[in-house]
Amino acid sequence: MSSRLSGRPSADPRPAQPPGASSLLVNLAAAPFVNRRPVQRFTLAMWILGALLAGVNTFLWLQYRHESTALRARLAATRSEIERRSRDIVSTGEELGRLKLAAQNDQVDFLNQRIAERTFPWSLLFERIATTLPDGVRLVGLNPVFQDRGRRTARGAPAARPEEEMVDFKIRGVARSDQELYRLIDAFFSAPAFERPRLYQESSAAGEVEFTVDVRYRPRLAPEESHRPAAAVDLAGTFDLGQAAPADAGDGDDESAGVAAGETAALPNDRRGPASEVSR
Amino acid sequence: MRLSTAWRARWWVWGLPLAFAIANAAILVLHPGRTGAGFADMERQLEAETRELAALAEKEETIEHVLADARASQHALEELYRERFSTQEERLTELITEVKRLAQRAGLEPQAISYPEESIDEYGLVRMSLVFGVEGTYAQLRTLINLLELSDLFLVLERVGLRPSAASGLGINLQVSTFFVREPDRRSANAPRAPSRSSES
Numbered sequence: 021m022s023s024r025l026s027g028r029p030s031a032d033p034r035p036a037q038p039p040g041a042s043s044l045l046v047n048l049a050a051a052p053f054v055n056r057r058p059v060q061r062f063t064l065a066m067w068i069l070g071a072l073l074a075g076v077n078t079f080l081w082l083q084y085r086h087e088s089t090a091l092r093a094r095l096a097a098t099r100s101e102i103e104r105r106s107r108d109i110v111s112t113g114e115e116l117g118r119l120k121l122a123a124q125n126d127q128v129d130f131l132n133q134r135i136a137e138r139t140f141p142w143s144l145l146f147e148r149i150a151t152t153l154p155d156g157v158r159l160v161g162l163n164p165v166f167q168d169r170g171r172r173t174a175r176g177a178p179a180a181r182p183e184e185e186m187v188d189f190k191i192r193g194v195a196r197s198d199q200e201l202y203r204l205i206d207a208f209f210s211a212p213a214f215e216r217p218r219l220y221q222e223s224s225a226a227g228e229v230e231f232t233v234d235v236r237y238r239p240r241l242a243p244e245e246s247h248r249p250a251a252a253v254d255l256a257g258t259f260d261l262g263q264a265a266p267a268d269a270g271d272g273d274d275e276s277a278g279v280a281a282g283e284t285a286a287l288p289n290d291r292r293g294p295a296s297e298v299s300r
Numbered sequence: 301m302r303l304s305t306a307w308r309a310r311w312w313v314w315g316l317p318l319a320f321a322i323a324n325a326a327i328l329v330l331h332p333g334r335t336g337a338g339f340a341d342m343e344r345q346l347e348a349e350t351r352e353l354a355a356l357a358e359k360e361e362t363i364e365h366v367l368a369d370a371r372a373s374q375h376a377l378e379e380l381y382r383e384r385f386s387t388q389e390e391r392l393t394e395l396i397t398e399v400k401r402l403a404q405r406a407g408l409e410p411q412a413i414s415y416p417e418e419s420i421d422e423y424g425l426v427r428m429s430l431v432f433g434v435e436g437t438y439a440q441l442r443t444l445i446n447l448l449e450l451s452d453l454f455l456v457l458e459r460v461g462l463r464p465s466a467a468s469g470l471g472i473n474l475q476v477s478t479f480f481v482r483e484p485d486r487r488s489a490n491a492p493r494a495p496s497r498s499s500e501s
Contacts (some may be wrong), residue, residue: 049398054306059314066317073324080331091342098349105356119370130371131380134479137456142445162460242433 161192406444
């Protein structure tokens, strides 16, 4: 019989549960309900988030690897190109060394100067001198002094333009009087094709004045720039030496020249070159 | 209380995916591919080497330009020496004949010609001059000078001297020079001397 029926309090407050009893009779206090759904949802969300992030990371890693490989390849190609070009530069430099560039440049300068001499416009020079010489002056010698281009300009300096090219000339001649010689000097000063005439020597001989003049000449100056009609003289008369005194006549004491040595030296220095020798 | 019990009961069930997500998030944040930190060094290196390459390319171009110029000069020199100067053996008599022919065309007749020589060892050349005097007029002198200017031979008019002449009005002294390639010693030693040639070195 049960204790409830007997009216005595039972030591076990819970009634004895016979085997095979219904779940309705489960004691919830002994096995309380636990809501696991938030945990399950959170777990699922974390797995999904983790998987997404893993996917993104995998993509980024692959991309990184690809870019890194490409960059390394470019770097390697650049280094290889640097090495190749360095080798090329060395071999080209060696080849240049074999060509003895400095010696070749000297040789080219030398030969260019000779070619410039070869192409020197002598006919034009004769025309210019003919238009520059005043009456009463005739020439007995023309001697160009070609200077080596390499000596005139430092290596690497820009070459002079053709119209600026200068040739030194030593001109020997005979004038009827020293005044005519000075007119020649003045004519050289005023002629664009000539520059810095320097009366090197003058001496009286057989009633005439023999002289030597150094003058710088621009052979490549355009012809029209040097043309001065006012100074034009007869070409034939310029070199008509048939009536002239011999150039090798002895020193004379001709007083008819009319200008003493002192007067020669008194010519304006800003127009004449220094007379290094004046002998009469 | 029950909720925390649920979280605590099997913590690894949710802790594992949480750690997985956090780890991936950390990787995402710190990944060098995203931050670019992994490329920065390489890109700097690449940039520096590209600059070096550009400088080398420019230098190489300059050197190749110089080399091309040097080769062209070398070629021009060889051609000039071969075609224009050549050796005395090849050109001497032709040259003398040409100068005399030009003088005759101008109506002038050289009476005596001297042939001073100067060896230019540095450039492997010999400068030979023809110094002669003629009697004529100014017009004939101009004609001769013009013919010398137009000649195909490498003739350099170096000096013109004029003197009065009773016979024709003008005595003209000319010095015309040309260049020959200096022959090797063994050849010059065996080479026959040019006829009627007086050497004044």
